[in-house]
Amino acid sequence: MILGDLGADVLKVERPLVGDDTREWGPPFDSAGRSAYFLSTNRNKLSVAIDLASADGAARVRALAGEADVVVENFRRGALERWGLDVPALLEANPRLIWCTITGFGADSDRPGYDFVVQAESGWMAITGEPGGQPMKVGVALADVMAGKDAAIAILAMLASRSRGGDAASRHLAVSLMHSATASLVNVAQNALVSGDDARRWGNAHPNLVPYELFDASDRPFVIAVGNDAQFVACARAIGLEGLAADARYRTNAGRLAHRDTVVGAIRARVRVQPAAAWLAALDEAGVPCGVVKPVLDALREVEASALTGVSPLSPGVVRRPPPSLDEHGDLVRASGWEAFRI
Numbered sequence: 001m002i003l004g005d006l007g008a009d010v011l012k013v014e015r016p017l018v019g020d021d022t023r024e025w026g027p028p029f030d031s032a033g034r035s036a037y038f039l040s041t042n043r044n045k046l047s048v049a050i051d052l053a054s055a056d057g058a059a060r061v062r063a064l065a066g067e068a069d070v071v072v073e074n075f076r077r078g079a080l081e082r083w084g085l086d087v088p089a090l091l092e093a094n095p096r097l098i099w100c101t102i103t104g105f106g107a108d109s110d111r112p113g114y115d116f117v118v119q120a121e122s123g124w125m126a127i128t129g130e131p132g133g134q135p136m137k138v139g140v141a142l143a144d145v146m147a148g149k150d151a152a153i154a155i156l157a158m159l160a161s162r163s164r165g166g167d168a169a170s171r172h173l174a175v176s177l178m179h180s181a182t183a184s185l186v187n188v189a190q191n192a193l194v195s196g197d198d199a200r201r202w203g204n205a206h207p208n209l210v211p212y213e214l215f216d217a218s219d220r221p222f223v224i225a226v227g228n229d230a231q232f233v234a235c236a237r238a239i240g241l242e243g244l245a246a247d248a249r250y251r252t253n254a255g256r257l258a259h260r261d262t263v264v265g266a267i268r269a270r271v272r273v274q275p276a277a278a279w280l281a282a283l284d285e286a287g288v289p290c291g292v293v294k295p296v297l298d299a300l301r302e303v304e305a306s307a308l309t310g311v312s313p314l315s316p317g318v319v320r321r322p323p324p325s326l327d328e329h330g331d332l333v334r335a336s337g338w339e340a341f342r343i
Contacts, residue, residue, distance in 0.1 A: 002152040003070070004044030005317030009341040011068075011333065012042065012324065013061065016049040019326040030307060039323050041148075043309040046340060047324035048333040058084045060334070065090045065097060067338050070155055074102040077110055091168035098158045100151050100173040113177045115141040122181035123199065127188055130203040147180040210256035211235065211267055214293070217276035224267070225289040229253060238286035239270050239279060 004010040014020050020042075026035035051057040062085065065071050071090075073080070080087060091097055104113015111117075119125050119137045129136030154173050182189065188199045191207060199207070204223070206212035211232070212225050226232045229252055236245035244266055250256050256263050271279055276292050283290040304312040309319045332340035 001041050001043060001045070002148065002313075002317075003155065004321075005313040005319070007316075007318070008044075008070075009338065010045040011064065011329075011338075011340075012045045012047045013052075013064075014047055014049050014326060016051050016327070019047070019049065023326065034323065034325075039308060040310050042323035043319055044321050045324055046321075046329040046333065047327055048330045049327035052080075052083045052085070055084070061085060062090065064333075064337060066094050068094070069096060069159070070098045070100065072100045072102065072151065072155075074113070076103075076112060077107070087172060088168050091171050096162065098155060098162070098171050098173065100155055100175065102147060102151055103174070103176045105178045106176045107174050115144045115177065118143040118177040118181050122178055123185055123188075124181060127185075127199045127201055129201045131201050133201065133203075135201075142184075143177045143181040146184050147175055147177045150180045150183075151175045205260075205264075208257070209253060210260050210263055213264065215268055215271050217271050217279055218273060219275040220292060222271075222276040222280060222292045223290060224283065227289065231288050232256065234286040235283065235288045238282040238288060239267065241266055241270055 001010075012020070018024075020038060022038045022041075023035055025037040028036045030036065030039070050060055052061060087099055087101075091099055101107065102113075103109065104118060105111045116137060119142075120135070122143065124143070125135035125137055128138060151173070154175060158171065158173065185199075187208065191197075192199050204214035209226065212227075214221050214223050224235060226235050232250065232253075233245045236242065236250075244250055244263065248255075249259055250263055280290055280292065300311070306312070306319075308322050312319060329340055
């Protein structure tokens with residue numbers, strides 16, 4: 001979808017009769033019977049249903065790959081070969097072709113890749129949730145999303161350098177959900193590597209910054225995100241805690257970390273006495289990052305979003321086509337291949 005937003009002609013090859021699994025991942029379904037899950041990631045694509053296990057279907061895919069710039073697939077190891085689709089041979093036959101394989105746990109693993117399993121095994125669930133509580137997954141299938149973004153970046157990098165040539169093996173990219181997820185641990189991973197101590201759950205607090213967490217005003221929760229020492233002084237003064245601002249023990253972030261409970265406790269007690277809007281106004285005026293906890297529909301009202309095509313991409317991305325129905329463009333593609341995009 002990312003590549004399609006950026007102008008690529010994207011052909012989605014699906015199984016006959018059933019198509020992409022996410023077509024059935026609902027409710028909710030829209031008035032036309034389309035699942036919201038499918039709609040969320042399938043704009044700017046044409047759909048053709050092809051039985052890869054048939055000789056005719058495999059031949060059709062070989063022909064399409066022969067004219068394509070990029071092929072993205074996420075089949076388990078050995079599946080394509082069983083259907084007579086030899087990736088090295090396809091890359092040799094089309095010197096322009098870039099092939100991107102997305103797996104759950106790497107090219108040498110036969111395990112199916114599902115976001116929830118990857119979140120469990122990549123360390124994400126061990127650091128998500130309340131301290132002492134149950135491990136918790138992120139509320140979005142973020143390992144899937146990160147792997148998709150990593151694949152798009154790798155493909156764009158390869159396209160940018162394609163004029164320099166490259167043998168078939170160098171044009172076969174491999175992205176895994178597990179690698180994308182562990183790489184996304186960023187500072188949490190580095191904390192563990194540097195300290196030798198395993199990461200733990202902090203709930204809505206931050207392992208490296210204080211104050212950087214959720215607080216309860218008199219009417220609703222809101223967040224304060226202090227990223228440097230000057231912001232802390234501004235924060236303390238804005239909410240009427242001059243004593244914190246003046247105390248040398250809290251002048252640096254390291255000092256605030258050492259006295260986390262004292263600093264956070266003072267702020268918690270102070271902000272309970274007024275509504276969130278009053279604190280946000282004072283903190284905004286002082287230049288301190290802060291915000292209220294918004295429901296999803298409230299957040300979506302602040303961006304361009306559609307029930308059919310999802311959250312609109314940033315420029316230069318453009319929504320050109322709605323998500324396709326299964327095999328919607330099959331007759332055109334089977335008759336004319338890539339020429340279907342010009343009809």
